[in-house]
Amino acid sequence: MPPKSALIAAAALALTAAPAVAQAPWARLELSYDGRLDFIKVLDLQFQQHIGATGFGAGAQLRSYGLLAAFKRFDVKASAEGRVDGQVPQPGAFDYVNHDGKRVRHVTVAWRGGGVEMNSTPTFSDLGDPPASLDQRLAAADPLTQLMRLTVGAPIRPCEGAPMFFDGKQLYQLAFSGAQTAEPSDDQRSLGVTRLARCDMRYVEVAGFKKKPAAKKNGGLTSPISIVFGQIGAGGPWVIADVRAATPLGPADIVLRQAHISRGPS
Numbered sequence: 177m178p179p180k181s182a183l184i185a186a187a188a189l190a191l192t193a194a195p196a197v198a199q200a201p202w203a204r205l206e207l208s209y210d211g212r213l214d215f216i217k218v219l220d221l222q223f224q225q226h227i228g229a230t231g232f233g234a235g236a237q238l239r240s241y242g243l244l245a246a247f248k249r250f251d252v253k254a255s256a257e258g259r260v261d262g263q264v265p266q267p268g269a270f271d272y273v274n275h276d277g278k279r280v281r282h283v284t285v286a287w288r289g290g291g292v293e294m295n296s297t298p299t300f301s302d303l304g305d306p307p308a309s310l311d312q313r314l315a316a317a318d319p320l321t322q323l324m325r326l327t328v329g330a331p332i333r334p335c336e337g338a339p340m341f342f343d344g345k346q347l348y349q350l351a352f353s354g355a356q357t358a359e360p361s362d363d364q365r366s367l368g369v370t371r372l373a374r375c376d377m378r379y380v381e382v383a384g385f386k387k388k389p390a391a392k393k394n395g396g397l398t399s400p401i402s403i404v405f406g407q408i409g410a411g412g413p414w415v416i417a418d419v420r421a422a423t424p425l426g427p428a429d430i431v432l433r434q435a436h437i438s439r440g441p442s
Contacts, residue, residue, distance in 0.1 A: 203227055205327065207415055208434035214426045221430070225324055232265050233257045234320040251275040256320035258287075265325050270318035270344070283344040285318060294344045304384035308347040312383055316340035316347055326405075327413050334405035334414050335375035346384040352377050352403075360406060364417055367435045369406035372417065376400035398422055408435055 204226040211219025221238045239251045251274065258268030270285040279298065286293045292313040308316075317325070319341050326334050338351035358372040378400050381393035399422050406417035419430040 203413075204438045205413060205415070206434075206436045207432065209416075209430050210433050211428065211430045213423075213428050219430065223323070225320075225327060227260065227265070227324065227328065229260065231257065231259050232321075232324055234324055236320060254320060256318050256324075258321055263328060265317075265321050265328065267317040267321045270320065272343070285342070285344040287314070287317075290314075292342070296344060300345055303345055305387035306383050308342060308345075308383040312340070312347050313342050316342035319343060327415065334403075334416075335373045340382065342384075347382045349380045349382055350377050351380065353400075358404065360417075364406055364432070367406075367432060368408045368412075369417060369432075369435075370410055370412075371407050373405045373414070375403060377403045406432065408437055412437060 205224070207223040209219075209221040209223075210217050211221065213219075219238065219240055222236065224235045226233050233256070235253075235255045237253050252272055254270070254272035256267070256270045258266050260266070267287040269287075271283070273280065273282045282297045284293075284295045292310065317340070322339050322341055325339070335352045335355035338349050340347060340349050352375050355373060355375045358374045360369045360372055364372070379395050379397060381388075381395065385393070402418075402420040403416065404418040405414045407414050415432065415435060416430075417432045421428050
């Protein structure tokens with residue numbers, strides 16, 4: 177499977193105008209995904225987002241089990257909140273706790289006062305080679321805030337650009353290319369998906385990782401990730417509908433299984 181930081185960003189991550197979520201005074205979105213390896217379910221992901229006129233909040237939980245847990249166990253709970261400035265979500269506070277079978281790590285990140293404060297319990301033994309610089313951290317946003325930006329369509333849109341993600345240690349880029357339109361499947365239509373945007377996505381390690389050659393800064397992926405975004409309803413939010421990647425453990429697929437959107441005070 178792709179690295180867990182990329183999964184938070186990409187599962188667990190529009191080609192047209194900003195969707196209705198950005199225009200509505202309040203909105204809440206709940207998404208559920210299955211992750212499969214060689215057609216065997218090995219990953220469960222849950223996302224929640226809510227947005228108002230001046231602020232937003234988001235949460236995610238992802239857990240490995242079965243075959244994947246034998247190689248890479250993780251149970252991650254993450255949350256983020258921040259302000260909305262001109263319909264653009266801005267990073268404020270990001271928090272995650274990961275149980276990996278060996279330790280429980282709690283990481284917090286805060287963007288404030290022109291700086292980015294990070295804390296980890298237990299403390300990271302190092303911050304990578306090279307570590308993420310202050311300018312890089314300020315230019316990036318946490319994974320959940322970047323997902324919120326994709327959902328509301330500003331300032332980046334699915335299948336466009338190359339947003340930067342920072343999770344408190346690792347800073348990485350997801351670069352989109354080759355955008356195409358597609359028709360939803362029957363299963364996708366049953367979830368309320370009305371149209372699709374399909375493209376390739378490359379995962380690139382930028383800073384905060386172990387030192388390695390440039391050709392190895394891809395999380396072990398030998399080809400671009402195929403990602404599909406779906407629009408929920410007519411003029412509704414765009415969400416990740418499907419992610420496929422060739423991994424060292426075999427072909428992996430993350431599929432949207434449930435989607436629910438509601439409007440009104442959150």
